Amino acid sequence: MTPSCPQEVYAAIERRCAAARSGRLQPYSDMLRANILDVLTSMFPRFAVRRGEEALAEDVDDFVRNFGATHAQFMHISTEFLRFSEGRFEDPIAHTLLQYEWMLFSVEIAEERVTAPMKGWTAGSLADVRLNSTLQMIAVSFDLDVGDAEAERMVGENRSPFVYAVYRTPDHRVLTQSLSDIDISVFRELADGEGQIGSDDRSAWIGDALRLGLVEARHI
Amino acid sequence: MTVHGRGLGLRREFASELSAQDKRADIDFLEVVPDNWMTMGGESVEVLDNLAGKYPFVAHSLSLSIGDALPFDREYLGSVRSFLDRFNISIYGDHFSISRDSRGYLYELIPIPRSAASAAFIADKVKTVQDFLSRRLVLENISYYYEEEDQMPEAEFIASIIENSGCGLLLDVNNVYVNGRNHGIDPISYLNTLPQNSVAYYHVAGHLDLPEQDRILDTHGTPVANEVMELGAYAIQRFGDRPIVLERDNHVPLLDELCGELNLVHHAMTRRVEAAA
Numbered sequence: 470m471t472p473s474c475p476q477e478v479y480a481a482i483e484r485r486c487a488a489a490r491s492g493r494l495q496p497y498s499d500m501l502r503a504n505i506l507d508v509l510t511s512m513f514p515r516f517a518v519r520r521g522e523e524a525l526a527e528d529v530d531d532f533v534r535n536f537g538a539t540h541a542q543f544m545h546i547s548t549e550f551l552r553f554s555e556g557r558f559e560d561p562i563a564h565t566l567l568q569y570e571w572m573l574f575s576v577e578i579a580e581e582r583v584t585a586p587m588k589g590w591t592a593g594s595l596a597d598v599r600l601n602s603t604l605q606m607i608a609v610s611f612d613l614d615v616g617d618a619e620a621e622r623m624v625g626e627n628r629s630p631f632v633y634a635v636y637r638t639p640d641h642r643v644l645t646q647s648l649s650d651i652d653i654s655v656f657r658e659l660a661d662g663e664g665q666i667g668s669d670d671r672s673a674w675i676g677d678a679l680r681l682g683l684v685e686a687r688h689i
Numbered sequence: 690m691t692v693h694g695r696g697l698g699l700r701r702e703f704a705s706e707l708s709a710q711d712k713r714a715d716i717d718f719l720e721v722v723p724d725n726w727m728t729m730g731g732e733s734v735e736v737l738d739n740l741a742g743k744y745p746f747v748a749h750s751l752s753l754s755i756g757d758a759l760p761f762d763r764e765y766l767g768s769v770r771s772f773l774d775r776f777n778i779s780i781y782g783d784h785f786s787i788s789r790d791s792r793g794y795l796y797e798l799i800p801i802p803r804s805a806a807s808a809a810f811i812a813d814k815v816k817t818v819q820d821f822l823s824r825r826l827v828l829e830n831i832s833y834y835y836e837e838e839d840q841m842p843e844a845e846f847i848a849s850i851i852e853n854s855g856c857g858l859l860l861d862v863n864n865v866y867v868n869g870r871n872h873g874i875d876p877i878s879y880l881n882t883l884p885q886n887s888v889a890y891y892h893v894a895g896h897l898d899l900p901e902q903d904r905i906l907d908t909h910g911t912p913v914a915n916e917v918m919e920l921g922a923y924a925i926q927r928f929g930d931r932p933i934v935l936e937r938d939n940h941v942p943l944l945d946e947l948c949g950e951l952n953l954v955h956h957a958m959t960r961r962v963e964a965a966a
Contacts, residue, residue, distance in 0.1 A: 471760035472813035479758040481802035486790035489799055496834050497799055504796050537793030541752035541765040542724040546796055580730035603730075641732040 490534050498533075505529045508546040512574055516566040519617065520558075528554070547574055562620050565609045572605050572635045577643050579603040585639035586686035592675045598684040600659050604636040606648070613645065638682040646681055659684070690745045690777050692718040695955045696890070696934040697948070698749075699740070701725070702941045708736045712743040715948040719744045720934045723781075724751050727772040737776075746778050747890065747934070749859065753783035753818070755828065756801035756811055757790065761818055770822050780889055782827030782859050785811075785847060800833035803841040805849070812853035819856065827889040829859035832867045832907035843868070844882035857889035860928065862921040866914075867896050867907045876920055880927055888928035893921055893954050894936040910939030913954050921958035930962050 474482075488494035489501055506529050510517045517525055528550075538549040551571045558564045581602035592598050608630040611623035632648045634656075648656075655674060678684040694717035699707075707713070719740060726737050740746075750769060753761070773781050786798035801807060819826050830847060841849075851858060860883070869876040895911030913935070925931070935951040942950075 471817050472810060474758040474810055475806050478802070478804070478807045478810050481804070481807070482756070482758045482787060483790055485799065485802055486787065486792075486795060489795065489797070490790075490792075494799075494835060497797060501795055501797050533795075535792075538796070539793055541754075541762050541789075541794055542728075543751060543796055544725060549794075577731055578729040578733070580728065580734075582730065637731060641735075 492530075492534075501533045502526075502529050504543075505532055505546060505550070508543070509550060512547045513550075513567055513570040516563060516570055519560070519563045519566055528557075544578075547571055561610060561624055562617065565611070569607055569609065569613060569633075569635075572607055573643055573645075576603050576605060576635050576637050579637065583637050583639045583682070584685055586679060590686060592672070592679065592686065595655070595658060595671055595675065597687050598659070598675055598679065599687055600656060601634075601636040601683055601685055604634050604683065606632060606634055606656070608632045634683060636682060644682065646683060652678075652683075690779055692745045692747055692780065692890075692932050694718070694932060695951050696720050696747065696932055697951055698722075698934055698936040698938070700938065700941055703944045703947070704736050704740070705732075706944055708739040713948065715952050716744060718747060718932065720747050720749050720936075721776075722750060723748050723769050723772045727768050741776050746776050747780040747932070748773055748776075748778045749781070749827075749829070750783045751798070752788055752794065754786070754788040754794075755783060755814060755818070755826075756785060756787040756807070758810075759789060759791065761814070761821070762789075763821075766818065766821060773822065773824065779824060780827055780857075781822065781824055782829060782857070782889070784829045784831050785850070786831050798831050800831065800835060801846075802837070803843060803846040805841060808841065808846050808849040809853065812850045815850065815854035815856045819854070825855065825857050825889075827857040827859045829861050829892065830864050830868075831861070832864040832871075834871065834904070834906075836872055842882070843874075844879045848883055848887075851884050851887045858883065858887040859890060859892060860888045860924060861892035861894070862924055863892065863894045863896055863913070863917050864907055865924075866917050866920050867905050871904045877923065880920075880924055883928075885928060888924070888931050890932040890934060891921060891924065891958070892934050892936055893917060893958070894938075908939055909936045912950055915957075918954055918957040921954070922961050925958050925962055930959055933958060 485494065489497040492498040509525065532550060532553050536553045540549055551567060554567060583601060583603055610630055611620040612631050613633060632653060634646045634648055637643050655671065696718040697716050699719045699721045726733055752765060784798050785801060787801055788795050788798060815826050865876045865879055868874055869879065893913050894909040895913050897906045897908045897911060899906060933955050935954055937947055
């Protein structure tokens with residue numbers, strides 16, 4: 470059991486940390502902000518550019534001053550910032566880029582092991598494959614490959630969403646793959662387990678999906 | 690698993706390269722930061738598993754926050770314990786610092802307000818963490834850039850915690866030097882205040898001199914200064930020939946160059962005890 474902290478010790482620690490958060494304990498106040506900013510600009514480069522230097526500095530200051538981060542590890546600063554940002558950004562493009570770039574990180578460190586099919590193996594039906602164990606999907610209102618001006622136009626058009634899969638390959642590359650309606654439909658079958666009973670003719674789709682790494686072989 | 694000799698702080702910048710090489714004769718062990726590797730999959734796991742087959746590890750974390758006023762973070766420490774068990778690591782520690790308040794984590798090593806009461810509280814807290822981990826904690830003296838009047842001198846503060854908790858000291862020689870310069874503390878007196886049998890291993894690193902601000906910064910971004918190696922040689926005379934870890938976190942040079950520096954620093958710090966033997 471952790472010993473209880475004497476009141477004067479507790480007060481001194483809280484006072485010092487509050488000063489660091491508020492900007493009154495230099496150079497620590499600047500160091501806290503620099504650490505967060507450094508993580509955001511390196512892990513969320515597109516979001517950081519879209520948000521702009523001044524707004525991002527304000528976000529960081531607000532994060533340091535007011536947010537209660539619960540993950541101890543420095544590498545989860547990005548996760549904490551995502552939590553902090555919920556409902557914060559009016560700009561849908563900035564919000565989407567943040568979610569997408571966090572997803573890239575999340576997939577990169579996912580603990581699941583991705584396996585490659587044995588050489589020469591081919592799948593006969595959907596029952597022979599499963600979704601890549603690291604795969605996550607994101608639906609966004611613009612094409613992730615276009616620049617800001619085009620993205621703004623697409624968002625304004627209110628068209629049907631662009632759907633992507635983000636996943637890690639057996640050789641540890643993190644990929645983003647645009648998904649078609651057929652892809653999504655088959656993914657749903659796989660997720661629902663329907664692929665296990667189906668006698669289907671999806672060999673072309675399965676071959677492509679295996680080549681891209683979207684699915685893994687069940688024989689592993 | 691015990692370690693000796695020359696250790697390198699493992700960085701992502703060269704982890705894959707080191708993993709792909711045969712065991713190097715110029716590195717005896719690696720210091721890993723569990724925070725950067727645990728609860729992760731993908732390439733990190735493969736690299737670390739591979740390195741663990743070649744080098745013994747010591748572990749040195751960043752987020753224990755032993756100086757804060759709160760119950761320790763069981764989820765975090767549970768992950769650390771699993772990591773230590775998985776890689777058979779017996780030497781584990783963190784810093785004499787705070788990185789959390791009642792609101793949450795701050796992601797920085799903030800100096801602890803030093804008093805007899807806080808030293809006693811931390812000593813008790815160290816014991817609970819040691820019980821949880823089934824290992825002795827090894828805590829590092831940090832560099833600090835803020836000082837209040839009427840605080841307990843740092844060396845006395847650390848000595849008190851060590852004596853009352855049984856924890857070990859990770860003596861960061863560069864931090865002793867940096868704090869000595871920035872706060873007008875005699876580094877030899879500082880070292881002489883610390884318990885003689887307390888040092889588990891040493892850290893050395895480079896610092897940045899900022900004469901216009903009349904201070905130096907512990908940057909881990911430059912080669913180790915001669916003055917730090919001299920101080921390290923004194924520390925080894927006083928505390929004994931313990932493992933030495935070179936830290937380099939910024940402007941990381943090529944691996945061969947880094948290993949060259951590790952060996953140079955190790956030789957400079959141990960030559961007196963070697964000559965006397």
